[in-house]
Amino acid sequence: MVVVLAGFSEPLVNVAVVDSADKHLATPDLLLHRRRLVGLEYDGAYHEDADQQASDRRRTNRIVAGSSIPLLRYDRTALRSRRPLIGGEVAAATGERPLHELEERDFLRGRSRRTA
Numbered sequence: 001m002v003v004v005l006a007g008f009s010e011p012l013v014n015v016a017v018v019d020s021a022d023k024h025l026a027t028p029d030l031l032l033h034r035r036r037l038v039g040l041e042y043d044g045a046y047h048e049d050a051d052q053q054a055s056d057r058r059r060t061n062r063i064v065a066g067s068s069i070p071l072l073r074y075d076r077t078a079l080r081s082r083r084p085l086i087g088g089e090v091a092a093a094t095g096e097r098p099l100h101e102l103e104e105r106d107f108l109r110g111r112s113r114r115t116a
Contacts (some may be wrong), residue, residue: 007099019066026059035095039071
């Protein structure tokens with residue numbers, strides 16, 4: 001939601017990334033597809049497990065080494081309190097600029113999104 005509310009292009013969800021031989025490398029949570037492909041991953045609570053972290057690192061390495069697609073990872077702390085940082089990193093990785101400045105009210109329950 002952070003990238004969508006900031007006005008970046010709408011990401012693709014769970015799209016397989018393949019290498020030049022069409023071999024499946026991994027499937028990131030989100031894939032932004034404008035000027036440059038960029039993968040986004042959300043690390044929920046189960047990603048805190050050491051075995052899961054090792055698996056995540058291997059998957060990240062497969063994507064970056066096999067496709068040259070950068071992969072940005074965020075956890076719940078980043079989504080709660082570092083949204084401007086996320087917007088800046090996504091902008092730097094994609095070459096796009098966000099169309100909207102994020103506001104805290106955009107993320108409050110029961111509130112509708114402001115009209116643009």
